[in-house]
Amino acid sequence: MHSDTANIFFTVVIPTRNKPELFKLALDSVLSQSFKNIEVVVVNDGTADDLLPAYKALEESYGSNVDFRYQVRRPNGHGQSYSMNTGAYVGSGKYLCFLDDDDYWIDTEHLQRAYSSIVSSNSEVDAYYTNQAAFFLDNTKLHANVWIENLTEKTDGLEKDDFGAFKVTAEFLLTTRGFAHLNCSIIKRELYLTIKGMDENIRYECDRDIYLRTIDASETILYNPAVVSRHNIPDPKKSDNMSTLVSIFEKRLYQITVYEKAIMLSKKQCIRLHSKAGLSDIFKHITEEYIRLKQIKNAASYAKRATASNFTGKWWLFSKYLSLLAWFKA
The missing domain is CATH 3.90.550.10 (Spore Coat Polysaccharide Biosynthesis Protein SpsA; Chain A)
Structure with a gap:
């Protein structure tokens, strides 16, 4: 030293x-x-x-x-x-x-x-x-x-x-x-x-x-x-x-915070775009976790957020499917 x-x-x-x-x-x-x-x-x-x-x-x-x-x-x-x-x-x-x-x-x-x-x-x-x-x-x-x-x-x-x-x-x-x-x-x-x-x-x-x-x-x-x-x-x-x-949901909350901070505060566009894609992935993981727990209404809500964060046709259709499934189960 x-x-x-x-x-x-x-x-x-x-x-x-x-x-x-x-x-x-x-x-x-x-x-x-x-x-x-x-x-x-x-x-x-x-x-x-x-x-x-x-x-x-x-x-x-x-x-x-x-x-x-x-x-x-x-x-x-x-x-x-x-x-x-x-x-x-x-x-x-x-x-x-x-x-x-x-x-x-x-x-x-x-x-x-x-x-x-x-x-x-x-x-x-x-x-x-x-x-x-x-x-x-x-x-x-x-x-x-x-x-x-x-x-x-x-x-x-x-x-x-x-x-x-x-x-x-x-x-x-x-x-x-x-x-x-x-x-x-x-x-x-x-x-x-x-x-x-x-x-x-x-x-x-x-x-x-x-x-x-x-x-x-x-x-x-x-x-x-x-x-x-x-x-x-x-x-x-x-x-x-x-x-x-x-817990798994606490981890997801921290990850959401990390990405939302980067989207809101980063100067470089590449970081904002990267973080939007990352945030969408986190919402997809949350969606899958709620499906595993058979909480379809919550799953549909986070599927919509995943689509809004980083649009893909596949997840847009999936979010619509989950919304209909939640409506029928209501």
């Missing part, structure tokens, strides 16, 4: 709660980076009393190399967004990096490559994105496009720098329906603060929200296809992470 806080290049923020053993793996993966001009800010979001001593022991063992911050305990925590903002505001690095406490970086050259690409760019870089691999509990790899990994197939013809990064646009990034995971996102701190950081009212897909707002505000974006992180898919039986803490 660099001792001169005035010249720190990367601030790495690790929000954590109730996972001291997994957190240690995440932290060690950061400290194992070959690039050392960094600071690490750990934001402990109200860990349970029985697990807190393990964190305190880790804090003592790492000493001044890591800045540990502790938040008041609340039943559901303050949330990832609040914790990330806490770390971003107290950090002093020119660029912000983030890492979940149950994941870890697998590439020790990740930050060195990012630094090299950023400082060699002929324009100041606003955001730098990479990829990660996802694994189930049994260590089986997920073979599906989840985030922006399929952009790798679309880089032919783009100019690559000496460190593997491509200069890309928001339009290019949105050719995939995914978004960059926070583990794989590096954002200029000044820009992060300008767009007011994470939305603390969103507890599911808050990373999609910050991604859309970041690329909307960015002029220079770099994408390096390198796989730098391992994402451990949460255990669906546990309610200790964003993916399992909220």
Whole structure:
């Protein structure tokens, strides 16, 4: 860790709660980076009393190399967004990096490559994105496009720098329906603060929200296809992470908020169009969930919203069918 806080290049923020053993793996993966001009800010979001001593022991063992911050305990925590903002505001690095406490970086050259690409760019870089691999509990790899990994197939013809990064646009990034995971996102701190950081009212897909707002505000974006992180898919039986803490309809409400914000507030048309299509998809998912629950009236209502958000003849006909079915069942 660099001792001169005035010249720190990367601030790495690790929000954590109730996972001291997994957190240690995440932290060690950061400290194992070959690039050392960094600071690490750990934001402990109200860990349970029985697990807190393990964190305190880790804090003592790492000493001044890591800045540990502790938040008041609340039943559901303050949330990832609040914790990330806490770390971003107290950090002093020119660029912000983030890492979940149950994941870890697998590439020790990740930050060195990012630094090299950023400082060699002929324009100041606003955001730098990479990829990660996802694994189930049994260590089986997920073979599906989840985030922006399929952009790798679309880089032919783009100019690559000496460190593997491509200069890309928001339009290019949105050719995939995914978004960059926070583990794989590096954002200029000044820009992060300008767009007011994470939305603390969103507890599911808050990373999609910050991604859309970041690329909307960015002029220079770099994408390096390198796989730098391992994402451990949460255990669906546990309610200790964003993916399992909220119900399916609560998740959909958060997703609707993310897309409606982007439609209303984005400056770039490509983001607004992308978000209209995404919002339509969410309404379709809600429609299907209500059909599964045999709540046809609700299903018909959301089918209409899906059609209004992003018209297709197929869904227009389907919404009419559901409306008739709801009328006959009334």
